[in-house]
Amino acid sequence: MNATNTTTDTAHETHVDYIGSKMGMWLFLFTEILFFGGLFLLYAVYRSSFSQEFYTTSAQLDMTIGAINTIVLITSSLTMAFSITAIKNGAARLSALYQLLTIIFALVFLIIKYYEWSAKIGHGIYPGSDALLSQGQGTIIFYSLYFVMTGIHGIHVLAGIVIIAVMINMTTKNKISEKDFVRLENTGLYWHFVDVVWVYLFPLLYLIG
Amino acid sequence: MITRESRRGFYSASGKYRGIFSWIFSTDHKRIGILYLISILAFFLIGVTFGVLMRLELIAPGSTIVEAQTYNSFFTLHGIIMIFFFIIPGIPASFGNFFLPILIGARDVAFPRLNLLSWWFYIIAATLALATLIMPGGPPDAGWTFYPPYSIKTTTSVSLAAFAAFIVGFSSILTGLNFITTIHRLRAPGMKWLRMPLFPWALYATSWVQVLATPVLAITVLLLILERSFGVGFFDPQKGGDPLMFQHLFWIYSHPAVYIMILPAMGIISEVIPVFSRKSVFGYKAIVFSTVAIGVVGYLVWGHHMFTTGMSEEAQLIFSLITFIVAVPSGIKVFNWVSTMYRGSIVMAPPMLFSLAFVFLFSIGGLTGLANASVATNVHIHDTFFIVAHFHYVMFGGTGFAFFAGLHYWFPKMFGKTYSQRVAHLSCIVMFLGFHILYFPMFILGWQGMPRRFYDYIPAFHTGNLISTIGSWVLVTGLLIMVINLLRGLFKGEAAVSNPWDGTTLEWQIPSPPPKENFETIPTVTHGPYTRSQE
Numbered sequence: 001m002n003a004t005n006t007t008t009d010t011a012h013e014t015h016v017d018y019i020g021s022k023m024g025m026w027l028f029l030f031t032e033i034l035f036f037g038g039l040f041l042l043y044a045v046y047r048s049s050f051s052q053e054f055y056t057t058s059a060q061l062d063m064t065i066g067a068i069n070t071i072v073l074i075t076s077s078l079t080m081a082f083s084i085t086a087i088k089n090g091a092a093r094l095s096a097l098y099q100l101l102t103i104i105f106a107l108v109f110l111i112i113k114y115y116e117w118s119a120k121i122g123h124g125i126y127p128g129s130d131a132l133l134s135q136g137q138g139t140i141i142f143y144s145l146y147f148v149m150t151g152i153h154g155i156h157v158l159a160g161i162v163i164i165a166v167m168i169n170m171t172t173k174n175k176i177s178e179k180d181f182v183r184l185e186n187t188g189l190y191w192h193f194v195d196v197v198w199v200y201l202f203p204l205l206y207l208i209g
Numbered sequence: 210m211i212t213r214e215s216r217r218g219f220y221s222a223s224g225k226y227r228g229i230f231s232w233i234f235s236t237d238h239k240r241i242g243i244l245y246l247i248s249i250l251a252f253f254l255i256g257v258t259f260g261v262l263m264r265l266e267l268i269a270p271g272s273t274i275v276e277a278q279t280y281n282s283f284f285t286l287h288g289i290i291m292i293f294f295f296i297i298p299g300i301p302a303s304f305g306n307f308f309l310p311i312l313i314g315a316r317d318v319a320f321p322r323l324n325l326l327s328w329w330f331y332i333i334a335a336t337l338a339l340a341t342l343i344m345p346g347g348p349p350d351a352g353w354t355f356y357p358p359y360s361i362k363t364t365t366s367v368s369l370a371a372f373a374a375f376i377v378g379f380s381s382i383l384t385g386l387n388f389i390t391t392i393h394r395l396r397a398p399g400m401k402w403l404r405m406p407l408f409p410w411a412l413y414a415t416s417w418v419q420v421l422a423t424p425v426l427a428i429t430v431l432l433l434i435l436e437r438s439f440g441v442g443f444f445d446p447q448k449g450g451d452p453l454m455f456q457h458l459f460w461i462y463s464h465p466a467v468y469i470m471i472l473p474a475m476g477i478i479s480e481v482i483p484v485f486s487r488k489s490v491f492g493y494k495a496i497v498f499s500t501v502a503i504g505v506v507g508y509l510v511w512g513h514h515m516f517t518t519g520m521s522e523e524a525q526l527i528f529s530l531i532t533f534i535v536a537v538p539s540g541i542k543v544f545n546w547v548s549t550m551y552r553g554s555i556v557m558a559p560p561m562l563f564s565l566a567f568v569f570l571f572s573i574g575g576l577t578g579l580a581n582a583s584v585a586t587n588v589h590i591h592d593t594f595f596i597v598a599h600f601h602y603v604m605f606g607g608t609g610f611a612f613f614a615g616l617h618y619w620f621p622k623m624f625g626k627t628y629s630q631r632v633a634h635l636s637c638i639v640m641f642l643g644f645h646i647l648y649f650p651m652f653i654l655g656w657q658g659m660p661r662r663f664y665d666y667i668p669a670f671h672t673g674n675l676i677s678t679i680g681s682w683v684l685v686t687g688l689l690i691m692v693i694n695l696l697r698g699l700f701k702g703e704a705a706v707s708n709p710w711d712g713t714t715l716e717w718q719i720p721s722p723p724p725k726e727n728f729e730t731i732p733t734v735t736h737g738p739y740t741r742s743q744e
Contacts, residue, residue, distance in 0.1 A: 020319045020394040027386040031424040038428035038458050042443055045454060128440030137449025144441040144448070148432070 018182050025186040029193050032156075036197055039149050043204060046141045053138025059209030061146070062116065066206035069112050070198065076105030077195045080164075080188050087171065090178040096171045099164050099184075102191065106161050113154055117147075146205055153201060156194045163187050218625060218722030233328075236321035239723060242307030243623065244328050249303055252294040252335060257685065259287035264647070264681040266664055267674045280664035281350035282365070286342075288353025289370055293377050294335050296608055297466060300473035301419075302331070302384055304615045305412050307623060309388060311716045311723060312406050314397025314732045319390040320383075327383035334377035341366040341373075352662065354459060357444040357452045361436050368437050371430040378423045381469075385419030388412050397715075399734035403497070406714045406738040407490065410497050411476025414504035418465045418472070422508070426462035429455065453519050460511035468507040470604060471571075472500060474611030475542055478564050481618050482546050484712045485561035486553030489739040492545045499538030499545075506535040516584055517591045525584050532582035539575055543568060558710065559633035563614035566641045570606025574599055577652065592662075595655025598648045606644060613637070613691065620695065621705030625722040628698025636694060640687030646680025714738050 047054050083098035120143075124131030127144050167187050170176045176184050219239050226234050232244055263283045266273050275283070306324065310317055318324050341348050344366040351360035351367050355374075360367050392413050396405065405413075433455070435441050442448025444455045483490040490496065512520060512528030520528075546568055555561070577599040580586050590596060621627055650673040655661075659670045666674065708717040715734075719727060 017319065017394055020390050023393060024320060024323075024386055024390045027389055027420050028382075031382050031386075031420055033424075034421055035424035035428050038425050038432075038461075041458070042432075042454060045451070046443075046449070050449065126439075127435075127442065133448070140442050141449040144443060148435060148441060148443075152431075 016180070021182045021186060022189075025189050029189060032193060036149075036152075039145070039152070040200070040204075043145055043149070046138075046145065047208075050136075050138025050141060053136050054142050055209055057139045057142040057209070058205065058207075061206050061209070063206050063209075065112060065116055066202050069109050070202050072105050072109045072112070073195050073198050076102045076109070077192050079105065080191045084181065084185055084188050087176060087181045087184055088178055092171055092174065092177060095176075095184070096168050099168045099171065103161050103164050103168075106157055106164075110154060110157055110161075113150065117150075149201055149205070153194070153197055156197070160187075160191050160194055163190065218720060219725040220625075220722060222725035234325070236317075236325050237725065238306050238310050238317050238321065238324060239623075239727075241324050241328055242303055242305075245298065245306060245331070246303035246623075248328075248331065248335065249295055249299055252290050253299075255339075256287055256291040256295055257688065259283050259290070261681050261685055263287060264678045267666070268678040269675070270666055270668050270671060272664065275664065277664050278347075278350060281662075282348040284662055285349045285352050285370070286338075289338055289349070289374070292353050292466075293374050294331075294338065296470045296604055297381060298331060298377075298384070299470070299608065299612055300477065300615065301388070301412055301415055301469075302327070302380075304408075304477070304619060305384070305388065305473060308619065308716055309391060309409055309412055310395065311719070311727050312409050312714055313392065313395060313400055314715050314728065314734065315391065315395035316726050316728065316731075318387050319394055320387050323383050324387055327380040327387070330376055330380035330383070334373045334375075334380065337369055337373040337376065341370050344369060354463070355430065355433055355455075356459075357433070357436070357455050358446075360433060361444065368434050371433050375427055375430050375434075378427045381419050382423050385416035385423070388416040389420065392416075397732050397734050403494065404734055404737050407479035407493070407496055407500075408473070408476035410500050411472045411479070414500045415469050415472045415476075418469050418504050418507065422462045422465035422469070425458060426466075429458040429462065432458075453515070456515050456518060457511070460514045461508075464511035464514065465507050467603070468503055470608050472503060474567070474608040475500070475539075477611045477615040477618070478546060478567055479542070480714065481560045481564045481614055482549050483739045484618075484710050485556045485558055485564075486550045487556065487711070487741070488549055488553040489737070489741060490545070491548035491551075492541075493737065493739070495541055496545050499541040502538040503535060506531065506538070510535055513582055513587070516587045529582055529584050529587075533579065536575060536579055536582070539571075543572060543575075556710075558617075559630055559637060560614045560618035560710070562634055562637045563610050563617060566637060567607060567610040567614060570602055570610060570641075570644065574602030574604075574606055578603065590655055592660055593655035594651040594659045594661055597661050598651035598655060601648050601651075606648070610640075613640075616695065618710065619716075620698065621709045622716055622721045622723070624699055625705050625720075626698050626702035627705050627709065628694050628702055632690060632694040636687050636691035638687075639690060640684055643680050643683030643685070643687050647677050647684050648680070650674070650677045650680075713741060 079098045079101040083095045083102065086092075086095035086098055120126065125143055126132065127147055132140055132143055164187060167176060167184050170183065219237060222237075224231050224235060224237075232240055235241065235244075262274070263280065266275050266280055266283070306318070347365045349363075349367045349370040350365045351363055355367065355371055360371075392405070392409060432441070432443055436444055440448075443450045444452050446452065479490060479496055510528060510532045512524055513532045516525055516528075546564075577595070581590065581596065581599060617628070617633055654670055654673040654677075657670070657673075659666055659673075705721045707720050709721075710717070715732060716723070718732070
């Protein structure tokens with residue numbers, strides 16, 4: 001934040017500003033936090049209104065699958081971090097490999113999520129369904145929160161996969177290298193953010209039952 | 210140095226593209242600023258048209274030119290267009306884009322491509338908003354606030370309008386993110402925080418509000434769309450939801466948003482008044498502090514929109530108290546502007562006249578805001594014309610007139626041309642009078658109990674409404690005089706000199722219009738922004 005004159009001059013003249021790029025990314029992540037914040041606010045209010053029903057309905061979610069997905073996603077954060085360390089050390093191929101691994105873990109996460117959603121939808125449980133609407137208000141709201149929160153999170157995972165794929169392409173074309181890796185680092189920041197959101201979603205949805 | 214090239218400044222700079230593409234694909238902050246200025250003025254005029262039609266309907270009791278349903282669409286579209294497409298992006302995206310880098314001594318913003326992307330988001334969203342006019346189901350009729358349960362039940366194209374608000378939010382966020390990074394990273398050497406001009410300071414506070422509040426609107430309207438498409442039930446009492454939660458989420462964004470609207474306006478006024486008083490600004494630090502204070506405290510007052518819709522007494526009192534507190538920094542600014550003029554050598558050029566109109570109108574708007582902030586009076590005037598009058602005094606009398614002040618102040622710099630100052634004075638006076646004739650009767654009507662958002666009213670309210678409608682014609686006349694005068698200046702005006710107003714900030718140290726890179730060499734700043742050598 002307290003840039004010396006020399007770094008400011010570099011930013012002025014070359015249009016490449018490492019600190020500026022990171023700052024922009026952090027600001028974007030602030031907006032993401034507030035975006036999800038709206039959902040967490042709804043969760044807090046409705047959980048306090050329907051604490052008993054949230055407790056019983058949460059038990060209907062499969063904690064084991066949730067836990068496996070948590071491990072998968074946290075591991076993907078690890079491979080993402082490895083890919084950045086690799087690029088800083090000049091190992092571009094290794095970095096691309098770790099990025100690919102990150103994508104694979106992300107896909108595994110989404111596939112598990114897909115089966116989880118399908119099972120619920122197979123039982124007739126989805127927003128606006130008759131089976132759901134015949135249940136108590138707290139259950140309806142809990143499942144609505146479940147689908148909307150994990151759904152929006154899933155879209156973020158999907159976006160992350162696309163972005164990391166672009167990063168792999170740039171790494172192999174040497175556009176991301178040990179000299180200029182801020183785009184990969186920012187991608188990493190985004191990816192860790194997506195994981196952190198899940199780290200909150202998992203206990204709030206799966207573990208309170 | 211006055212070659213043909215430099216006389217046309219950045220307009221003649223050659224880039225990758227030609228013709229219209231040299232504009233809509235340009236990453237030059239000045240071109241994007243002008244793109245935004247044109248788009249925003251176009252949407253302002255569309256919004257004005259809806260406003261004038263509404264006033265025409267209200268000229269007499271009963272159905273005059275339209276039926277209730279059409280009137281509902283009028284006020285909804287008037288609100289959506291004016292709020293999301295004129296007044297929120299209005300000053301930051303046009304003058305902010307054009308002048309922020311120049312005022313802090315930079316060649317461009319930190320992320321020029323994101324800047325262009327933000328304009329594209331704006332245009333896409335604006336197209337979607339206008340598309341609601343021709344969509345099956347008809348134009349939205351739920352008001353710009355989209356309150357459920359009606360916004361969920363109505364079959365009009367509310368979802369599309371909400372989606373437009375969602376998209377234009379990205380444009381707003383990108384602008385904010387860009388400006389914060391630009392201000393942190395690209396200030397010229399020697400431009401310490403407290404040597405920064407006040408317009409960039411205002412943009413800085415505004416940008417934080419844009420970044421931290423807009424995402425809440427995004428999730429709110431997204432949930433509304435999900436509610437309408439899938440029936441998720443967050444705002445539906447039958448499914449355990451609560452419509453009040455929508456109001457909370459909506460105002461958590463939309464109240465800070467009124468500071469997105471007014472802070473940049475205050476920034477322009479803080480630039481204009483010292484220049485035309487030929488003095489340094491009075492209490493520079495107090496203005497900076499109050500700017501930041503408004504940005505911070507403005508977050509915590511959203512509940513005052515909900516005094517009558519269901520809230521505990523404790524919450525009402527707390528929100529009321531904080532609302533009174535947020536008025537203090539605005540008051541500080543008004544005192545600063547007046548003190549700047551005190552014993553100054555005032556030059557009554559058009560930007561100054563518009564600024565004085567701003568101070569007067571904004572003061573009325575601000576003080577009547579306190580009447581709304583107090584819980585007991587609020588219950589009496591809630592959802593009446595009093596609120597409409599208050600809001601228009603702050604937003605049109607405030608931000609609108611500041612926008613015009615900025616337009617007349619920076620016109621010579623942006624376009625390198627001059628306009629007729631006599632006609633500009635005339636337009637300001639006609640608008641100022643028309644404004645009062647249009648909106649002041651609304652205070653009285655509202656106090657007497659006339660509700661907002663109805664196409665009809667009891668005969669007792671006829672006189673006030675008639676006067677108000679006549680005022681709308683006067684105001685539009687003034688507006689047309691202003692637009693024609695500026696267009697004449699643009700095409701037939703004489704070339705502007707680089708510093709026509711004797712300004713002290715950096716934009717007046719470079720040619721009009723500015724060259725493509727703004728500065729040949731990045732300036733080194735050694736003193737505050739409003740220091741005059743003879744002082």
